[in-house]
Amino acid sequence: MNSYIAIDWGSTNLRAWYYHDGVCQQARRSESGITRLNGRTPAEVFHAVTEGWPVDDLPVIMAGMVGSNAGWMNAPYLPCPVSLEDIASHLTRVEQRGWIVPGLSIHAEDNVNVMRGEETQLLGAARLLPASCYVMPGTHCKWVSEAQRQIVSFRTLMTGELHHLLLNHALIGTGLPEQVADADAFRQGLETGVHDRSILRRLFEVRAAHVLGVRPRESVSEFLSGLLIGHEVALMAETFVEEKTAPLTLIAGPALAERYLQAMALCGLPAQRLDSDRAFQHGIRSIANELDY
Known part of the structure; x- marks a missing residue:
């Protein structure tokens, strides 16, 4: 079709x-x-x-x-x-x-x-860049396990939503100026999140660091993003990804893909990136081809 x-x-x-x-x-x-x-x-x-x-x-x-x-x-x-x-x-x-x-x-x-929605991206990704594990970042990030063209299991991590809530509705983000892009701050947060699994004790330090002048107030969002993404990827590398030598498929747009690829490299996870729109379109096309219309 x-x-x-x-x-x-x-x-x-x-x-x-x-x-x-x-x-x-x-x-x-x-x-x-x-x-x-x-x-x-x-x-x-x-x-x-x-x-x-x-x-x-x-x-x-x-x-x-x-x-x-x-x-x-x-x-x-x-x-x-x-x-x-x-x-x-x-x-x-x-x-x-x-x-x-x-x-x-x-x-x-x-x-x-x-x-x-993600199932349609998976349908396309399985044809374009097949893997045993797929990662779909977003407000609610999905980690999916596939075997022999079957979706075996998946987990959802509220990383994106948690970042938004903490920055906009919690003490961490109270009184902050407009946030700016800061690759160094993101990298620092990433390394902290990857290597320290006690994320609850680290969250308040995000506020304490800028209150004490340890970290620029304009870079809190970037550090927090790195902290949460680093924690997510390290956790899933340890508890969800069974095959750590074969590349997983990261289904994402350019901005989020770059952040997750950095985290995966730190955790020793090889990854191949597939654009999320391309995966969705290919998935929808495969469904259209099956319709008796």
């Missing part, structure tokens, strides 16, 4: 692409994520973002929080372990306007987890 419409509909934003004969004709972006509908229904936002596109003539495939219990329609989770090939055969039809990709879930004694 070379002609279709793809929509990545998350909590805070929405992106849509119209493909004809395998070529992207137009891309659109909206801030009307599922948590930012501003009184409109998902159907109304859908009509607005696809205005002028042939939605009645082409398959429309949507992924992300649009399929959550707060979204347009609840698309059931597929429990792991699950074959990647099973994803395309479990789409949920919504108001004759398209299909929603299912999320994935885990319900084990030591791990209860869900994902939505």
Whole structure:
């Protein structure tokens, strides 16, 4: 299926692409994520973002929080372990306007987890840069284990959200000036996070350091980012990654990828980077190819 419409509909934003004969004709972006509908229904936002596109003539495939219990329609989770090939055969039809990709879930004694949207990136990544472990940074970073084209397990780390909360709603960020890029501060935080697993005792020191003039007040965000990412990668390298000699696949945009690649190098994890948009687009295309439309 070379002609279709793809929509990545998350909590805070929405992106849509119209493909004809395998070529992207137009891309659109909206801030009307599922948590930012501003009184409109998902159907109304859908009509607005696809205005002028042939939605009645082409398959429309949507992924992300649009399929959550707060979204347009609840698309059931597929429990792991699950074959990647099973994803395309479990789409949920919504108001004759398209299909929603299912999320994935885990319900084990030591791990209860869900994902939505990332499964589509995984579908693309498994074809473009296959690996036994995939890492998808973001507000909630996903670490995923794959074996023989099955998603075996995954973990979620709230690194991005924790950074935002600490900087904007905690004492750490109170009274700070505008933050600036500071590669040295990030690197210092990274090394601290990688080598010291007692992150709780380190967090207050982030504030103490700038109060005492040990660290510039404008660089607190960068140090904190390094501290949290370093801790995350070191923890997962020790507890989640089984094969540490084969490269894992990092699915991310340029900015986050660079930060995680630095952390992975410090932890001795070889990695290959795949752009997140490319992974998503390839995943959606593979689903479109399976549709009997």
